[in-house]
Amino acid sequence: MATTIEKIPVTIHRDRPPRRRGPSYMSTKSIWTWVTAIAGIVIALGMLLPIIWMVFTAFKPESDIVSFPPTLWPRELTIEHFVNVWDRIPFARLYVNTIVFAGSVTIISLFLDSMAAYALARIDFRGRGFVLVLILLLLMLPFQVTLIPLYDFLNSLGLTNTLPGMIIPRMTNAFGIFFLRQFFLSLPKDLEEAARVDGASEWRIYWGVIMPLARPALLTLGLFHFQYNWNDLLWPLIMSSDVASATLPAGLSLFMGQHVVEYGLLMAGSLLALLPVIVFFLLIQRSFVAGIATTGLK
Amino acid sequence: MTILDEAPPATGRERPVPPTRRSLKPSKRRSVTAWLFLAPSLAVLAAFMVYPMIQAAYLSMTDYNLIRAAEWVGLDNYVELFQDASFWNAFWNTVLYAVVVTPITVVLALALAIFLDRQFVGRAFVRTAIFLPFIVSLGIIAIAWAFLMDPNIGLVTYWLSQVGVVSSQGILSDPNWAMPAVMFVGVWKNVGFYMVIYLAGLQSIPQELREAARLDGAGAWQRFRHVTLPLLSNQTMLVSVMALIATLQAFDQIYVMTHGGPYFKTETLVMLIYREGFQELRFGYGAAISWVLLLFVFLLSMIQYGFFQRRQVRF
Numbered sequence: 001m002a003t004t005i006e007k008i009p010v011t012i013h014r015d016r017p018p019r020r021r022g023p024s025y026m027s028t029k030s031i032w033t034w035v036t037a038i039a040g041i042v043i044a045l046g047m048l049l050p051i052i053w054m055v056f057t058a059f060k061p062e063s064d065i066v067s068f069p070p071t072l073w074p075r076e077l078t079i080e081h082f083v084n085v086w087d088r089i090p091f092a093r094l095y096v097n098t099i100v101f102a103g104s105v106t107i108i109s110l111f112l113d114s115m116a117a118y119a120l121a122r123i124d125f126r127g128r129g130f131v132l133v134l135i136l137l138l139l140m141l142p143f144q145v146t147l148i149p150l151y152d153f154l155n156s157l158g159l160t161n162t163l164p165g166m167i168i169p170r171m172t173n174a175f176g177i178f179f180l181r182q183f184f185l186s187l188p189k190d191l192e193e194a195a196r197v198d199g200a201s202e203w204r205i206y207w208g209v210i211m212p213l214a215r216p217a218l219l220t221l222g223l224f225h226f227q228y229n230w231n232d233l234l235w236p237l238i239m240s241s242d243v244a245s246a247t248l249p250a251g252l253s254l255f256m257g258q259h260v261v262e263y264g265l266l267m268a269g270s271l272l273a274l275l276p277v278i279v280f281f282l283l284i285q286r287s288f289v290a291g292i293a294t295t296g297l298k
Numbered sequence: 299m300t301i302l303d304e305a306p307p308a309t310g311r312e313r314p315v316p317p318t319r320r321s322l323k324p325s326k327r328r329s330v331t332a333w334l335f336l337a338p339s340l341a342v343l344a345a346f347m348v349y350p351m352i353q354a355a356y357l358s359m360t361d362y363n364l365i366r367a368a369e370w371v372g373l374d375n376y377v378e379l380f381q382d383a384s385f386w387n388a389f390w391n392t393v394l395y396a397v398v399v400t401p402i403t404v405v406l407a408l409a410l411a412i413f414l415d416r417q418f419v420g421r422a423f424v425r426t427a428i429f430l431p432f433i434v435s436l437g438i439i440a441i442a443w444a445f446l447m448d449p450n451i452g453l454v455t456y457w458l459s460q461v462g463v464v465s466s467q468g469i470l471s472d473p474n475w476a477m478p479a480v481m482f483v484g485v486w487k488n489v490g491f492y493m494v495i496y497l498a499g500l501q502s503i504p505q506e507l508r509e510a511a512r513l514d515g516a517g518a519w520q521r522f523r524h525v526t527l528p529l530l531s532n533q534t535m536l537v538s539v540m541a542l543i544a545t546l547q548a549f550d551q552i553y554v555m556t557h558g559g560p561y562f563k564t565e566t567l568v569m570l571i572y573r574e575g576f577q578e579l580r581f582g583y584g585a586a587i588s589w590v591l592l593l594f595v596f597l598l599s600m601i602q603y604g605f606f607q608r609r610q611v612r613f
Contacts, residue, residue, distance in 0.1 A: 043427075047430070047490070072453060116335060125331075128332070140543070144571055144588055145588040146354060148571075149350035152357075177339060233437030233553065234550070248438065249550075253553065274439070277433050277434060
């Protein structure tokens with residue numbers, strides 16, 4: 001049974017291996033560990049099935065994709081789809097649009113969200129409660145409700161079918177403000193007080209003290225903003241009726257079944273479209289878990 | 299931070315000292331600073347969220363198609379709505395989708411979190427694999443799912459036929475199978491995100507509590523039922539509310555995989571807003587559906603919140 005000696009590391013480092021290394025039931029324990037590991041791998045492969053399938057299909061020649069019975073593993077390999085996708089559909093245009101749209105929304109909204117969150121978390125002022133309630137109400141508002149008047153409004157400004165028209169309404173975000181406020185609340189007051197005594201302006205405290213401390217939260221929120229906008233389908237679909245301003249999800253889903261019957265081509269395009277978000281996630285993975293664990297999301 | 303004795307002039311964000319030559323009281327000055335920090339965000343939120351929301355209420359009482367001026371029709375759109383078979387179809391599809399997908403997602407997320415709270419080789423890989431669908435675009439990956447479920451060349455269709463599950467029209471064109479298929483993809487997409495929230499919750503539970511229960515002789519199920527589950531009630535509330543709101547807004551996989559078909563079997567409220575508003579250009583009618591959706595989301599969130607509020611556990 002678990003002894004007191006084993007319990008000490010358990011309570012301190014919950015995530016580290018020295019957990020229950022009791023020699024008495026080492027063998028059954030290790031069998032269970034293996035069963036667990038195998039079950040985990042099976043679940044993981046199941047979850048990844050469409051992505052794995054996408055990777056293999058993108059490298060299959062067209063004749064292999066449509067042959068029966070279908071197989072997961074390619075019979076031959078080719079990279080022609082990755083070469084062709086750039087001229088068969090206006091893929092480069094879609095890619096640039098998506099980078100501009102998701103990238104600028106992420107950067108601008110991180111900036112505006114954090115400013116608003118700073119005021120709500122660190123400055124005591126009249127009307128704070130009111131603003132907070134407003135933010136919480138907007139948090140619950142389905143974005144689809146604003147869709148039609150928003151389109152109408154931007155249309156009257158001549159901004160439909162343009163990238164600024166897609167970006168401007170997304171420049172700040174109630175969720176982002178709330179998320180960062182929760183994080184800012186958890187930061188210690190001391191540093192800020194010291195800066196204030198030194199005569200630093202609120203702006204200096206925000207930019208020089210709080211923002212550097214908020215790195216994990218900012219990266220996490222950055223990932224949320226980036227993936228949400230990179231992946232968004234409905235908003236770009238409505239705002240862009242031509243390829244000049246379309247983004248990848250809207251563009252590729254339009255090409256599905258309409259212009260392209262070549263599955264390999266579409267899968268190569270889809271795979272390239274997924275790549276930046278996956279890379280972004282893998283890069284900031286550590287900060288991401290810390291960001292979730294230390295903010296209001298728990 | 300080092301000493302900053304020269305703040306940039308005329309920014310409106312003065313230093314708090316010295317108080318002698320200031321015309322504003324410190325509390326006033328703080329307020330001005332705070333509102334300056336908030337101003338850009340509030341302007342954007344007001345122009346692109348609050349105003350359109352109110353505008354939606356007005357538009358919902360008009361007949362408007364973007365070309366001719368809006369014509370006031372009072373509550374006609376709502377009256378029509380409640381007599382419209384396609385509205386009720388979309389409404390019940392949305393309810394069905396939410397009622398099936400929300401609990402499955404939450405329970406599965408909790409189960410996966412508890413499973414992945416254990417130590418084993420490859421755990422980090424499994425966690426990442428389960429989370430990855432949340433990161434990737436459903437608008438794009440639904441294309442892959444649609445191909446996997448294709449009646450002729452789909453791998454999933456083929457595998458299902460090998461184990462005796464056969465649908466002659468293909469999964470997505472079969473009225474009985476299309477909805478379960480988009481539901482499945484909906485669960486697949488989001489379960490990893492809620493799992494991460496549960497994992498964060500599990501890590502915040504003091505290990506002593508579970509150890510104490512173990513020493514008291516509680517079995518694994520009892521420890522889960524009486525220790526872990528109550529202490530995760532905050533996460534359960536958050537996850538349930540978020541999952542429910544997300545399911546009520548299901549669109550992407552439906553748009554890509556079925557377009558609301560076959561025979562409108564998978565047409566949800568958001569799909570209907572898109573069809574009426576942006577394909578039929580009936581903006582007023584679409585706005586009315588949007589407001590019904592808003593009230594529905596609000597009502598259900600309140601009920602959920604009230605339900606969990608009475609069951610909250612603090613520690």
